[in-house]
Amino acid sequence: MSEKKSTRRELLRPLHLLGIALGTGLFAAIVTFISTGAFTARVNSAIAGGTYTGLTPLMLGLVVGGGAFIVTLLVMSMLILAVDPREYEKETLERPVLYDEESDEVSGDDQTGPTTGSAPTS
16 A cells, blocks of 8 residues: 655645635734724723724624635635646646636637627628
8 A cells, every 4th residue: 555645735735724814814804903993092982981882893803804714714725626636746737727628729820719790791
């Protein structure tokens, strides 16, 4: 049984994806904190005095950051599932993997592309 052992890089790939998603979530949370005025004296005094209505900037930042983290993680995992890397392990790729085969093949005499709805002129 000579199965190929996983490399350290392959084993740590999920941690890289979590790191990217965490960075995106933190960025979204920080932008939300700044844009809602979480660091201003006016907002902080309104929260402390009980006159602030609605979701506090801290909670809103956590919600937006958590949502960005989850969405980023889901999108990246779906993109990874789109291609099986074992199919392309031993070949050198000259074009993106998910492109259609037909779009690469352009005949030499038909360089102008397809014509749609044009009638031949006499």
